[in-house]
Amino acid sequence: MLIQRVLGRLSQLPRSPWTSTRCQSRRNVSSALPLISIQNGTFYRSYPTPNDDEHNPELYPSFTFTLPAKPWRSDDQTGKQGQHWAVVGSAGKTALLEIFRGRYIVIPSHARSYPYLSSDELAAKDPRLSYPDRAIQYVGFGEEGPQVAVGTRAPYLSARYESRREDSDWSVLQYLKGQTSLNPLEEEEYSTLQDETWLEQVVIRLKLEKLLDMPVANLSNGQTRRTRIAKALLRKPELLLLDEPFMGLDPASVRSISTLLQSFAEDSSPRLVLGLRPQDMWPDWITHLLIVGNRHRILFQGERSRAKHVFEVWKTLTESNNRQDSGKDPDRTIYMDAKEAWEGGILDRQLLWDLRLTQVKPTNYNVFASVGTEALVEMDAVKVQYGTKTVLGGWEQTVDGEQKEGLHWRVRRGQRWAILGANGSGKTTLLSLITSDHPQAYALPVRLFGRSRLPEPGQPGVSIFDLQSRIGHSSPEIHTLFPRHLTVRQSIESAWAETFLGRPLLDHDRDSDVNAALKFFKPDLDPSASPGSETDNTSIAPKGPEKFKVFPKLPRSGSKSRAVREPDVDIEYADSLPFSSLSVAQQRLVLFIRAVVHKPDLVILDEAFSGMSPSLRNKCIYFLEVGDSRRRRRDSTSKRTTTRKDRWLYDCTVPEPDARHRGLTDQQALIVVSHVKEEIPECVRHWMRLPSDDGFADPLSFRIGILTHNQSWDQAWDIIWSAKKMEEQGRRAYRRKLKDVPGSSKVRDTEVYELWSI
Numbered sequence: 131m132l133i134q135r136v137l138g139r140l141s142q143l144p145r146s147p148w149t150s151t152r153c154q155s156r157r158n159v160s161s162a163l164p165l166i167s168i169q170n171g172t173f174y175r176s177y178p179t180p181n182d183d184e185h186n187p188e189l190y191p192s193f194t195f196t197l198p199a200k201p202w203r204s205d206d207q208t209g210k211q212g213q214h215w216a217v218v219g220s221a222g223k224t225a226l227l228e229i230f231r232g233r234y235i236v237i238p239s240h241a242r243s244y245p246y247l248s249s250d251e252l253a254a255k256d257p258r259l260s261y262p263d264r265a266i267q268y269v270g271f272g273e274e275g276p277q278v279a280v281g282t283r284a285p286y287l288s289a290r291y292e293s294r295r296e297d298s299d300w301s302v303l304q305y306l307k308g309q310t311s312l313n314p315l316e317e318e319e320y321s322t323l324q325d326e327t328w329l330e331q332v333v334i335r336l337k338l339e340k341l342l343d344m345p346v347a348n349l350s351n352g353q354t355r356r357t358r359i360a361k362a363l364l365r366k367p368e369l370l371l372l373d374e375p376f377m378g379l380d381p382a383s384v385r386s387i388s389t390l391l392q393s394f395a396e397d398s399s400p401r402l403v404l405g406l407r408p409q410d411m412w413p414d415w416i417t418h419l420l421i422v423g424n425r426h427r428i429l430f431q432g433e434r435s436r437a438k439h440v441f442e443v444w445k446t447l448t449e450s451n452n453r454q455d456s457g458k459d460p461d462r463t464i465y466m467d468a469k470e471a472w473e474g475g476i477l478d479r480q481l482l483w484d485l486r487l488t489q490v491k492p493t494n495y496n497v498f499a500s501v502g503t504e505a506l507v508e509m510d511a512v513k514v515q516y517g518t519k520t521v522l523g524g525w526e527q528t529v530d531g532e533q534k535e536g537l538h539w540r541v542r543r544g545q546r547w548a549i550l551g552a553n554g555s556g557k558t559t560l561l562s563l564i565t566s567d568h569p570q571a572y573a574l575p576v577r578l579f580g581r582s583r584l585p586e587p588g589q590p591g592v593s594i595f596d597l598q599s600r601i602g603h604s605s606p607e608i609h610t611l612f613p614r615h616l617t618v619r620q621s622i623e624s625a626w627a628e629t630f631l632g633r634p635l636l637d638h639d640r641d642s643d644v645n646a647a648l649k650f651f652k653p654d655l656d657p658s659a660s661p662g663s664e665t666d667n668t669s670i671a672p673k674g675p676e677k678f679k680v681f682p683k684l685p686r687s688g689s690k691s692r693a694v695r696e697p698d699v700d701i702e703y704a705d706s707l708p709f710s711s712l713s714v715a716q717q718r719l720v721l722f723i724r725a726v727v728h729k730p731d732l733v734i735l736d737e738a739f740s741g742m743s744p745s746l747r748n749k750c751i752y753f754l755e756v757g758d759s760r761r762r763r764r765d766s767t768s769k770r771t772t773t774r775k776d777r778w779l780y781d782c783t784v785p786e787p788d789a790r791h792r793g794l795t796d797q798q799a800l801i802v803v804s805h806v807k808e809e810i811p812e813c814v815r816h817w818m819r820l821p822s823d824d825g826f827a828d829p830l831s832f833r834i835g836i837l838t839h840n841q842s843w844d845q846a847w848d849i850i851w852s853a854k855k856m857e858e859q860g861r862r863a864y865r866r867k868l869k870d871v872p873g874s875s876k877v878r879d880t881e882v883y884e885l886w887s888i
């Protein structure tokens with residue numbers, strides 16, 4: 131009833147709510163007092179004592195910062211610029227956002243204050259807002275899996291897809307209203323949400339109308355994000371700190387969410403401060419930046435336009451003929467400050483790389499799509515429905531020259547696929563049919579490794595354990611459910627077990643494979659190998675004078691099996707380090723290694739690199755394509771070579787004959803799902819774009835295609851994500867480009883379905 135009432139009211143609102151709601155929600159803030167004032171404050175996790183330097187280091191020493199309560203919108207009349215701040219950094223930005231909302235000890239204690247929160251104006255509005263805890267809300271997306279945020283009932287992946295509903299499967303509306311307890315007396319304080327008009331406005335602006343009745347556990351990643359932002363807005367904070375709001379969102383949703391956030395920020399309803407990673411899209415409307423360096427130090431603070439200039443100076447730090455200190459250089463102070471930060475390890479090569487300030491050599495792509503051999507996955511007219519709602523396969527494809535309903539798809543040995551699509555378009559659902567987490571996988575026309583899930587005359591069905599051993603899988607859902615108490619070694623070894631906690635079947639070769647991977651990623655996982663940081667110590671760029679040890683020679687594959695592992699001090703860290711103690715990026719790294727270490731027939735990487743720094747992601751992609759081998763020669767799938775100049779990589783790899791991992795083989799297939807083009811390895815040539823029309827971003831139709839050998843993902847990305855560009859370019863180039871693919875006359879899949887080339 132409640133839902134119907136809200137929906138009923140929503141439907142009566144004007145068709146274009148944008149203008150109508152915006153005026154109503156704008157607040158008339160007249161106070162000139164700052165909202166946050168930090169004057170020369172130094173922060174600590176716990177109260178500092180003379181001897182605790184190492185365990186309780188100072189955070190952001192002598193930090194001074196003022197966040198005004200107004201103006202947030204630029205004023206044409208006075209020429210005064212509005213302020214929209216973003217905190218940018220790979221590590222340490224969350225700590226800074228926490229400091230903004232009153233966490234951590236500050237010395238001296240009066241250094242941090244919230245003058246506007248104590249103003250009469252605000253007391254008249256709501257006296258409870260004088261508490262920073264109430265007035266400043268934090269929503270972080272980087273540290274959690276998608277379901278953690280709104281609570282999951284699912285002890286198994288499959289539960290997400292079941293239509294059976296438990297009492298505790300709160301609907302989106304219940305979640306938004308805070309009615310998430312079986313005991314109404316225990317409901318959270320916000321459940322007494324009186325402002326139904328604000329609820330309606332928020333629901334409309336975040337386009338959640340159609341999701342109100344859906345259990346939160348069934349939401350896709352992007353839908354979860356919108357719901358969590360809505361929930362935070364409903365609490366009507368004065369300031370909302372949004373940490374990594376764009377992570378895991380498709381490019382179209384990033385644009386839509388950004389526009390939406392801009393409108394909230396400009397109305398100061400609420401004011402927003404974003405936490406962004408250097409590699410994220412920084413919205414155009416962000417006017418001011420705080421750039422965070424290593425060891426919780428601020429590298430830059432001020433207007434974005436000035437940051438551009440400062441970045442130009444930072445670029446010169448890596449140039450071999452360092453700037454001469456002539457004394458006449460107008461940028462001398464910027465340069466000297468940067469140099470000091472560089473020498474102190476606060477600014478480093480990785481941050482420059484992450485900020486895209488170091489030169490990236492253009493690559494000549496020459497990667498051919500594999501025609502492929504035996505089909506590992508076969509789908510013919512697949513359609514997934516919940517009641518009348520079709521979430522996958524609700525389209526027509528040209529198959530054998532005929533228009534046919536549903537999804538028709540083959541993944542063959544040797545092929546590398548990217549599955550693209552807006553949030554909620556069904557990517558995870560599609561993968562769950564392959565991994566058999568989806569209950570409908572049994573009934574649908576899906577064949578895996580040449581067999582169906584259920585027995586057929588003369589042929590047994592493919593068992594779940596068979597699938598486990600033949601598929602390597604990393605996904606946000608696995609991340610959410612993975613047991614935290616396992617050590618790093620046990621986590622990786624579980625690749626050979628039937629369940630996360632099952633006993634892995636190991637032998638000497640498998641042991642050596644794990645060891646080689648642990649060595650390759652030692653700088654990224656071993657706490658003693660790289661400087662620690664609170665969220666992300668994934669740096670792989672050379673750090674100061676540290677040299678990584680030369681790895682001892684490993685037995686070649688095929689050597690006699692022995693179940694006993696030789697002691698190896700280099701990788702002992704993995705025997706005691708628990709999964710739970712790792713940063714999110716490191717946990718994702720461990721799950722990535724787990725997905726590839728046993729060299730399965732099919733590797734599925736569903737947002738596997740999300741949360742990693744660009745350099746760690748690139749290292750994973752190197753491992754995926756090349757392995758732990760120091761490659762010197764070019765081959766058909768990658769032009770990458772490793773030279774002594776790539777010190778960080780050179781030190782982690784071993785000469786090719788000693789390598790235990792040589793990258794994906796022609797016998798393996800790869801499926802990658804990502805919303806970030808850099809996360810798609812260049813060896814991926816086949817792609818599929820799932821359709822979407824959720825009213826939140828531009829509608830896209832179903833397309834399936836292939837990149838030509840000289841095309842990069844950088845070139846193809848925008849075309850694939852734009853319905854218009856694809857229609858303009860795609861079909862025209864189709865025939866000609868397909869000829870570029872060796873053996874294109876024999877591309878069997880074109881006989882099955884039409885492949886688009888762009």
Ligand SMILES: Nc1ncnc2c1ncn2[C@@H]1O[C@H](COP(=O)(O)OP(=O)(O)OP(=O)(O)O)[C@@H](O)[C@H]1O
Binds near residue numbers: 516554
């Ligand atoms: N049990 C269910 N009942 C109804 N709809 C469901 C159910 N489970 C999932 N859905 C819907 O199916 C659609 C596809 O979800 P899926 O998670 O596969 O999308 P996705 O493309 O992986 O999204 P994202 O990129 O945001 O992770 C979503 O709209 C989701 O809300």
